[in-house]
Amino acid sequence: MKGKAVPHLIGVFPLGMMSLFFLAPLAFMVMVSFYERDPLGFFNEAFVWDNYAKFFSSFYYTISLRSLWSASLGAVLVVLLAFPAMYIIVDMARRWQLFWVILLLSLMCLSEVIIGFAWLILFSENSGIPKFMGWIGVWENPRSLSPSFGAMMVGYVTLGFSLVALMFLPQLARRDRSIEEAALTLGTPPMQVFSKVILPNFKAGIVSALVTMFVYFLGVFVMPTMLGRPQDWNMTVIITDKAVGDANMPLGAALSVIMLIFTLFIIGALTYASRNKDKGALT
């Protein structure tokens, strides 16, 4: 049919832009990860495994474990807070929902740098929580609460909360309420309705939120550098440090490729699991 040619032609524009500026850079990164570092410029063409070999040392082993730990803990904390919160918020009056949506959207858009800075001040001994606690007499010798692992986690949670909450918002607002209403009229306590009816129904949504947050937290840079101690720094900080600080792009690229493969593996496993479950539901 003649009418199909034009849409195909128009499609070349988004396809070209995405291939050239999204896929090509990723392919390039894979290529550069085999290059050699050039102390005078960026890199020299080569084919060496050195950059990958560096990953298998105790230093990167520790960093990897640490990144996995902080990202998973952050993901769990965010979902634990955001799911019940959104469950309550979707039943609030419309104006309060709008208040929350604007608050969450603002936080989602707001720079990591600014959220980190705000917590930095709130944790500092001359203007934030420590000062307040000293003032009311709970803490005699107030000290700054950051940098610390706890402060970094608070930063993670503030950063991820808006995203997860906005993911849950449509699912929770449009859910079919007939089953919970039935359970309630049959005299089930609300807490049990929440744990026995709602949670199992949202298992898929919760798992995908957990995975999204986990992947997102693997890639945060500002929170660990601003609120964490050097021993809390994750792989992202190290990659940035190597690539920009030491001007060692091949090493940065190799570490990113490893992270990319890991991420794709996780996303693939999740898609596979959810597809299998759909099949199971059909038969």
Place this chain on the structure above:
Amino acid sequence: MIPIFKRLFVTAIAVGLILPFVIVAGVSINSASNISFPPSELSLKWYTQLLTEPDWLLPIRNSLSIAAVAGFIAVSIALAANYVLWRLKSGFGKLVFGLGLGPFMLPPIIIAMGASVFWAEMGFYGRVEATVISHGVFFVTLPLVILARGFAALSDDVIEASRTMGATPWQTFVKVIFPLVLPYAITGYALVAIISVNEYLISYMVSGFVVETLPIRIFNNVRYGYTPVVASAAMGFALLTIGTLLVLSMFTDLLKLLGASRD
């Protein structure tokens, strides 16, 4: 008992999310030149400094111009991709659309590292054009998803009417489709612009030490000793972001757009 508990829980979270910014606001209007809260003497001098010193004006100008162009790039890609999917429904259309969802699935560091290597090889490392294009391409997901709602809401009757009245596909697009999806395009543009202004890692890795954007400026300042100007910059930022969203909420139904209302 339960309702009170619910209310307390939600309020506690709201306080946790808002409190940091109350403190920053307090610091930004305190005249003392060290960061402290509560403010002892009120003054707007840090805001004056923010808006008069070239040290701050240049990053502000950089950030705003990057955002303006990046938003335009993202929305035109998203609009084209959605139109193609809407016309073809399958195959090629889905491929184009799916590619646009990619950037949001990967950790930003991977995208930033890829962009950094790519632009270095192209000889654009450290140029503002590189940041603009990267932002435009990587934030395409938001307008893509938002415009998809707009295209889903197009009723077939209108298109059918326009076709039977003899309009060419181009005329139909310009006179019928475009006006109908325009609110979605504007929302998408605004969101990309806001996110671009706030973005740190990609700007930093692509051209960070040449083109200083506002987040980079703030980050460097915080890292190497800071004055309350940073607080006023952060506040200016937050107000700009919230203001844009409030304006948006006036002429689009944000709850519906995010899928919150039960239609």
